[in-house]
Amino acid sequence: MNHSRSHLYLLGSFVAGFSIMTVELISSRIIAPILGNSLFTWTSVIGVTLLGLALGSFWGGKIADKSGWKRQLPIVFLLAAVFISIIPLLTKHIDFLLNISNSIVTLNLLVSFYLFLPSAIIIGFIQPIILKRYALNFSHIGSEYGYLSTVWSLGSILGVFLTGFFFISHIGSNETLWLISGILFIGAILFTDKNKENVLLLFFILLLLLSSFILGNNQTKSPLVLFEKETNYYMAKVADVTLPNLGPARILLLDGDMHSADPTTKDDPNFYPALYPVFSIFNQNIKKILVIGGGAYTMPKYFTEGYPHASTSVIEIDPELVTISDEYFDLKNYNIDTKIGDARIILEKDPEKYDLIFGDAYNSYISVPWHLLTVEWNNKVKTRLNDGGIYAINFIGTMQGPGSEFTESILSTFKKTFPNYYIFAMDKNPEDIQNIIIVGINSTGHENERSVYEKIFSQDSFFLSEKLVLKPSLPEGIILTDDFSPVEQLMKPIVQEYFPLNMVFLKKFQ
Numbered sequence: 216m217n218h219s220r221s222h223l224y225l226l227g228s229f230v231a232g233f234s235i236m237t238v239e240l241i242s243s244r245i246i247a248p249i250l251g252n253s254l255f256t257w258t259s260v261i262g263v264t265l266l267g268l269a270l271g272s273f274w275g276g277k278i279a280d281k282s283g284w285k286r287q288l289p290i291v292f293l294l295a296a297v298f299i300s301i302i303p304l305l306t307k308h309i310d311f312l313l314n315i316s317n318s319i320v321t322l323n324l325l326v327s328f329y330l331f332l333p334s335a336i337i338i339g340f341i342q343p344i345i346l347k348r349y350a351l352n353f354s355h356i357g358s359e360y361g362y363l364s365t366v367w368s369l370g371s372i373l374g375v376f377l378t379g380f381f382f383i384s385h386i387g388s389n390e391t392l393w394l395i396s397g398i399l400f401i402g403a404i405l406f407t408d409k410n411k412e413n414v415l416l417l418f419f420i421l422l423l424l425l426s427s428f429i430l431g432n433n434q435t436k437s438p439l440v441l442f443e444k445e446t447n448y449y450m451a452k453v454a455d456v457t458l459p460n461l462g463p464a465r466i467l468l469l470d471g472d473m474h475s476a477d478p479t480t481k482d483d484p485n486f487y488p489a490l491y492p493v494f495s496i497f498n499q500n501i502k503k504i505l506v507i508g509g510g511a512y513t514m515p516k517y518f519t520e521g522y523p524h525a526s527t528s529v530i531e532i533d534p535e536l537v538t539i540s541d542e543y544f545d546l547k548n549y550n551i552d553t554k555i556g557d558a559r560i561i562l563e564k565d566p567e568k569y570d571l572i573f574g575d576a577y578n579s580y581i582s583v584p585w586h587l588l589t590v591e592w593n594n595k596v597k598t599r600l601n602d603g604g605i606y607a608i609n610f611i612g613t614m615q616g617p618g619s620e621f622t623e624s625i626l627s628t629f630k631k632t633f634p635n636y637y638i639f640a641m642d643k644n645p646e647d648i649q650n651i652i653i654v655g656i657n658s659t660g661h662e663n664e665r666s667v668y669e670k671i672f673s674q675d676s677f678f679l680s681e682k683l684v685l686k687p688s689l690p691e692g693i694i695l696t697d698d699f700s701p702v703e704q705l706m707k708p709i710v711q712e713y714f715p716l717n718m719v720f721l722k723k724f725q
Contacts, residue, residue: 221349223405223406224345224348224349224363225349225362225363225366226366226402226405227288227292227341227345227402227405227406228341228342228345228363228364228366228367228370229366229367229369229370230370230398230399230402231295231338231341231342231345231367231370232366232367232368232369232370232371232374233370233371233373233374233395233398234295234299234338234370234374234395234398234399235264235268235335235338235371235374236370236371236372236374236375236378237374237375237377237378237382237391237395238264238299238302238331238334238335238338238392238395239260239261239264239331240374240375240378240379240383241378241382241383241388241391241392242260242264242327242330242331243256243257243260244383244388244445244450245302245303245306245330245388246259246260246323246326246327246330247449247450247470248450248470248721249306249309249313249326249721250319250322250323250326251319251470251472252449252470253319253703254703255319255320255323255703256323258323259320259323259324259326259327260327260331262324262327263324263327263328263331263332263335264331264335266332266335267331267332267333267334267335267336267338267339268335268336268338268339269339270336270339271335271336271337271338271339271340271341272339272340272342272343274336274339274340275291275339275340275341275342275343275344276343278340278343278344279343279344279346279347280347287344288341288344288345288348288403288406289403289404289406289407290403291337291340291341291344292341292399292400292402292403292406293399293400293403294337295334295337295338295341295399296396296397296399296400296403297396298333298334298337299334299392299395299396299399300392300393300396302330302331302334302392303389303392303393305329305330306330309326309329309330312325312326312329317711317714317715318711319707319710319711319714342363342367345363346359346360346363349362349363378391382394383445383447384445384446384447387445388445437454437723439454439455439456439723440452440453440454441453441454441455441465441543442539442542442543444535444539446533446535446536447533447535448469448532448533448535449469449470449533450469450470451467451468451469451533451535451536451539452467452468453465453466453467453468453539453543454466454468454723456723458476458478460483460485460486461476461478461480461483461486462478462479462480463478463479463480464476464477464478464479465477465511465543465544466511467510467511467536467539467540467543467544468721469510472721474510474511475510475511475512475513475544476511476513477511477513477544484678484679484681484682485641485642486641487609487641487650487652488513488514488517489517489676489679490639490641490652490679490682491514491517491518491521491522492521492674492675492676492679493639493654493671493676493679493683494571494605494607494654495522496667496670496671496674497603497605497637497654497656497667498570498571498603498604498605498656500570500603501522501525501570501571501605502524502525502526502570503525503526503528503567503568503569503570503571503601504518504522504525504526504527504528504569504570504571504572504573505527505528505529505530505567505569505571505572505573505599506518506527506528506529506530506572506573506575507529507530507558507572507573507574507575507576507587508529508530508531508558508574508575508576508577509529509530509531509536509537509540509553510531510536510540510575511536511539511540511543511544512529512540512544512546512549512551513544514573514575514609515527515529515549515551516544516545516546516549516551518571518573519549519550519551525570525571526550526552527550527551527552528551528552528553528554529551529552529553529554530553530554530556530558530561530562530576531553531554531555532555532556532557532558532576534555537553537555558576558587559586559587559592559595562595562596562599563595565599567599568599568600568601568604569599569600569601569604570600570601570603570604570605571604571605571607572596572599572600572604572605572606572607573607573608573609574587574596574606574607574608574609575608575609577609577610577611583610583702583703583706585695585700585702586697586700588608588625588628588695588700588702589628589695589696589697589700590628590631590632590694590695590696591696591697592697593606593628593629593631593632593633593655594632596632597632597633597657600657601657602657602658603656603657603658604656604657605654605655605656605657606633606654606655606657607652607653607654607655608625608629608652608653609650609651609652610622610625610650610651611648611649611650611651611709611713612625612648612649612651612709613645613646613647613648613649613709614640614645614646614651614684614689615645615646616645616646616708617708618646618648618706618708618709618712619689620692620693620705620708621692621702621705621706621709622651622689622692623689623690623691623692624692624693624694624695624702624705625653625692625695626638626653626689626692627691627692627693627694628692628693628694628695629653629655630655631694632655633655633656633657634661635655635656635657635658635659635660635661636653636654636655636656637653637654637656637664637667637683637684638651638652638653638654638683638684639651639652639653639654639679639682639683639684640682640684641682643681648709648712648713664683664684664685664686665685667683668680668683668685671683692705693705
């Protein structure tokens with residue numbers, strides 16, 4: 216080994232660790248607008264990355280032992296730079312994969328292999344090649360490998376922190392990939408001997424990288440999309456569309472799903488926020504309302520209009536959605552207080568008690584915050600209700616059929632804390648994928664469903680009486696706890712059925 220280059224080899228190991236962890240974190244953000252951000256996404260990305268590193272380490276060791284190849288490191292760094300730089304470009308040409316299967320698990324794996332396996336393999340080459348160059352003699356191989364592993368890990372740690380806390384929110388996912396590509400290109404220069412052949416090769420690769428950047432950055436936005444921004448949590452888009460049941464509406468898309476809709480006309484009885492009047496049946500003195508999950512603030516705005524004498528607060532995890540709702544969904548014209556943060560953390564510290572808490576944080580049919588469905592969470596919510604207070608949760612499910620296991624599990628968990636409960640299903644067909652709202656009352660008495668039905672029917676909102684499920688006969692489901700909450704598996708039949716239709720819908724906004 217050239218002793219003067221030992222620090223350069225350590226730097227190369229650091230850059231490799233930094234690069235792979237940055238790409239791994241970015242991977243889920245690249246996939247989320249296409250397939251959603253779920254357990255299936257993370258499982259696929261992490262598994263494919265580890266597979267790529269394993270294959271790369273194996274083949275890199277073989278390459279390192281071939282002493283006749285003198286330009287191993289600069290070529291490997293160049294290849295890594297190229298494969299990472301073209302990921303944004305490959306993302307635009309992915310339809311052929313999406314047509315292969317309707318399984319979200321299969322598609323997550325296929326997309327992860329297509330986009331991220333090559334770069335993971337190439338980066339996996341780096342460590343064994345550097346070790347071959349860095350090691351002084353076999354008697355010190357343990358400590359020398361330890362040094363390289365340490366700097367690789369330090370690079371990985373820095374990559375995680377910078378990507379999670381800075382790159383994604385301040386630079387953007389694609390731009391971060393091009394930044395990493397540029398760093399690897401510089402690494403190739405540092406390891407290249409100063410001869411004419413190598414200079415020409417580097418110049419050619421630089422042109423290739425610049426072409427990839429220009430082509431990948433030359434994106435045409437759908438004319439339906441008014442606004443888009445990558446936040447710390449989602450790829451958020453605002454669009455004006457005409458929906459089959461609601462008519463003209465402004466919608467908020469978060470990653471791979473439509474999160475909220477603000478229709479021009481608000482008289483569709485199947486639109487779940489239209490259910491707001493029924494809460495006065497259970498509590499005629501609603502003064503304080505808390506909504507968990509803001510999105511485009513559709514439900515909170517219905518509450519402020521329907522209960523003008525009550526104060527309405529919202530817990531929203533993403534501060535950018537407040538800004539988006541102010542600008543595009545008229546939130547600034549409503550007197551709604553927003554608390555920024557995760558609902559479990561805020562409710563743990565919040566001493567306030569409420570007459571109505573509405574759980575609406577289920578941002579996608581794919582991505583469900585399972586920690587807001589467990590027995591422990593429901594018990595915490597109950598401590599924040601006044602006597603006679605209401606806790607209602609909205610989720611996507613079915614009342615019958617193969618997708619009903621998720622509903623059965625939520626209900627079985629819910630009634631552990633709220634035995635006095637009612638169910639509202641927004642569609643007539645119990646096998647349809649639909650919004651389901653479970654309403655729990657913080658009281659010991661239980662008014663029968665028929666009596667509740669008659670009260671709703673006598674109101675101006677009588678059409679909502681048909682949403683009340685009079686005799687729910689769902690079997691017992693899995694009790695969800697903080698220790699065991701397999702919501703992705705329970706939702707799998709729903710996702711499998713709804714996913715192809717949703718993919719067709721989302722293509723309008725890409």
